[in-house]
Every structure is written in structure tokens, then in C-alpha cells.
Amino acid sequence: MSSFHRLWQKAAASESQRRQKFLKSEDIFRKSAFMIIQEMLKLNVQTAELTKVLVDEILHSIFFLGIICKPSYPPEIIVNDTKMLGKLREKFPRPFEFYSSQLPQRSPFSCVLDMIVTQAEDKENENQIKQKLQEFIRQLSLGNEKPLVSSTICVSQIPNSVRYYGVSMSSKGANPGRIMVAASCLETWDSCVADAVMTYYPPPSNRTSSFDGTLQLEGHVTCQAFRISDGIELPPCKSCKELFGLETTDISKWAYGNCAEAESLSNLFKKEEEVKMNVQPTSENYTEENRRTAVADVQRYLKQMLHEVQFNWDKNFYVPQ
Numbered sequence: 431m432s433s434f435h436r437l438w439q440k441a442a443a444s445e446s447q448r449r450q451k452f453l454k455s456e457d458i459f460r461k462s463a464f465m466i467i468q469e470m471l472k473l474n475v476q477t478a479e480l481t482k483v484l485v486d487e488i489l490h491s492i493f494f495l496g497i498i499c500k501p502s503y504p505p506e507i508i509v510n511d512t513k514m515l516g517k518l519r520e521k522f523p524r525p526f527e528f529y530s531s532q533l534p535q536r537s538p539f540s541c542v543l544d545m546i547v548t549q550a551e552d553k554e555n556e557n558q559i560k561q562k563l564q565e566f567i568r569q570l571s572l573g574n575e576k577p578l579v580s581s582t583i584c585v586s587q588i589p590n591s592v593r594y595y596g597v598s599m600s601s602k603g604a605n606p607g608r609i610m611v612a613a614s615c616l617e618t619w620d621s622c623v624a625d626a627v628m629t630y631y632p633p634p635s636n637r638t639s640s641f642d643g644t645l646q647l648e649g650h651v652t653c654q655a656f657r658i659s660d661g662i663e664l665p666p667c668k669s670c671k672e673l674f675g676l677e678t679t680d681i682s683k684w685a686y687g688n689c690a691e692a693e694s695l696s697n698l699f700k701k702e703e704e705v706k707m708n709v710q711p712t713s714e715n716y717t718e719e720n721r722r723t724a725v726a727d728v729q730r731y732l733k734q735m736l737h738e739v740q741f742n743w744d745k746n747f748y749v750p751q
């Protein structure tokens with residue numbers, strides 16, 4: 431065999447390996463999506479009146495993330511069971527109608543968290559909620575790679591308040607993650623969390639404002655994250671320290687807004703007005719005008735990313751029903 435031939439064979443083999451690896455990892459997306467939908471449908475049986483809206487929302491969110499994948503996963507590929515697909519279309523027509531034109535407000539696993547909290551006998555029993563989430567993930571029987579599954583949960587509280595839960599972003603890949611953070615800033619999060627995140631988002635090269643909406647949580651607010659897989663307490667990362675003034679010596683830094691702290695604190699601010707009043711940012715760059723520029727930056731960046739993934743946005747966020 432000539433050395434050229436050997437080289438060619440080697441190149442062909444590694445190309446085929448690369449493709450197989452790619453197919454495998456993409457197939458994990460499909461499998462994960464399908465399993466999560468199945469588990470949500472099972473849970474929904476007990477409380478459909480209350481939780482049907484969460485199934486509607488998660489279907490839209492998963493179908494959206496599927497269609498912006500490369501190669502894309504339309505609903506009929508994700509749910510490759512004709513009978514089940516027909517039933518889903520009949521019961522939940524709107525996610526099928528809007529997944530390719532409207533943006534989800536949250537990543538899928540936030541709907542799973544809401545389902546579990548809604549069904550918990552005691553919503554203040556955080557250990558039970560963590561355990562149920564852990565069980566939910568175990569049921570999916572995925573390997574180490576778990577697309578669409580959050581890795582952390584966060585619990586925030588002030589003395590005598592209820593607990594406010596949140597999970598980390600569960601969208602795989604850089605573009606989907608960035609799209610979901612943009613959607614959360616513009617539509618979903620409480621303004622305190624959105625303002626803090628927009629201080630660092632989008633990245634500097636895409637930012638024209640000098641807006642500073644970072645905040646300092648008061649000492650009586652607790653905000654603790656846990657790894658879902660084993661319940662271990664996790665210190666806040668450096669990004670969360672910069673955003674919310676959380677104490678930490680941890681040096682890891684996740685993308686701003688990706689951590690469970692953001693959703694959990696947003697839920698707390700939405701309900702606890704006094705806390706919200708007392709954390710108003712103090713920077714002189716915290717002005718209405720700077721905020722408008724910051725919002726415009728996020729909108730422009732979002733449009734650019736949606737263009738990259740060839741998504742034709744109708745400017746609406748999906749409202750589950």
C-alpha cells in the first residue's frame with residue numbers, strides 16, 4: 431500500500447468516526463427530548479387541570495430547541511411514534527403551530543421544576559423536591575451527556591418566606607444558551623435579575639451601553655445552589671458574585687445568567703417587593719437611558735443569533751395555554 435493510500439484511509443476512517451460521534455451526540459438530543467416529553471406526560475396525568483399548561487410550554491420549548499439544532503429536529507423526528515404524535519397534536523396544537531416562529535420564555539427544564547413543585551405535597555420541603563428532580567433525571571436513563579437537563583437547582587428565601595426555586599439553563603450549545611438568556615432578559619426574568627445580567631450581556635464586542643444593573647443582596651436573603659445529581663451544596667460561581675453580590679471564593683465562571691441562582695432570585699423578586707426595593711443598584715451608570723441602550727443591545731444580539739440559526743422570528747414570545 432502506498433503511503434498516500436494509507437494516509438487517505440486514515441483520513442477517511444477518522445472522518446467516519448467524527449460523523450458517528452456527531453450522529454451519536456445529536457441522537458442523544460432526540461432521545462433526551464423524547465424521554466422528557468414522555469415523563470412529563472406521565473406526571474401530568476395526575477394533575478392535568480393544573481399542569482397541562484406546563485406540558486404545552488415544554489413541548490414548545492423543546493420543539494424550538496430542536497428546530498434550531500444543526501441538523502434540525504422537527505417535532506415528527508423528536509416524537510417518532512405516529513400514534514403519540516397524532517395525540518399530542520390533537521391535545522396540544524399550539525406548540526406545533528408556533529415552534530418555528532415564536533421564542534420560548536424559558537428553557538425546558540424550568541417546566542419540569544414547576545411540575546415537580548406543583549405536585550409536591552409540601553412545597554417547603556426542599557429535600558423532597560431535590561429528590562424528585564433527581565428521580566426524574568434517573569428515569570430518563572441517559573448516559574453522562576444530558577442535553578435539555580439542568581445540572582443545578584437553587585433555593586432562595588428570606589426569613590419566614592416561602593422557598594423560591596430555580597434551575598440552571600438546560601439548553602445545549604452556545605447559541606441556544608445565549609438565545610435563552612436573551613429571551614429571559616427581555617421577557618421572563620424579574621427586572622432586577624435582567625438588569626444585573628444585561629450589565630455583562632451581550633459580550634463586550636456586541637455591547638454599546640455602559641449600563642450597570644448589578645446588585646448586592648442583603649444579608650438576610652439566602653440563595654443556595656445544589657447539584658441535582660447528588661444534592662451537594664455548590665458555592666456561587668464568580669459570575670453570580672459579580673451579578674448579585676453573592677459571597678464566594680469559587681473561581682469558576684459560568685456564562686452570565688446561566689446559573690440556577692438567576693431563575694431562583696427572579697422568582698423571589700417577583701413576589702417579595704421589599705427585597706426588590708432594597709436591592710436597587712447604586713451605580714451612577716444605572717440610568718433609564720443606559721437601560722434602554724442595554725435592552726436594544728440584547729435585542730440586536732438576539733436577532734443576530736436567530737439569523738445564524740436560521741430562525742424566522744415573528745417577534746412574539748410563546749404564551750403557553
Ligand SMILES: [Zn+2]
Nearest residue numbers: 667670684689
Ligand atoms: Zn453562577
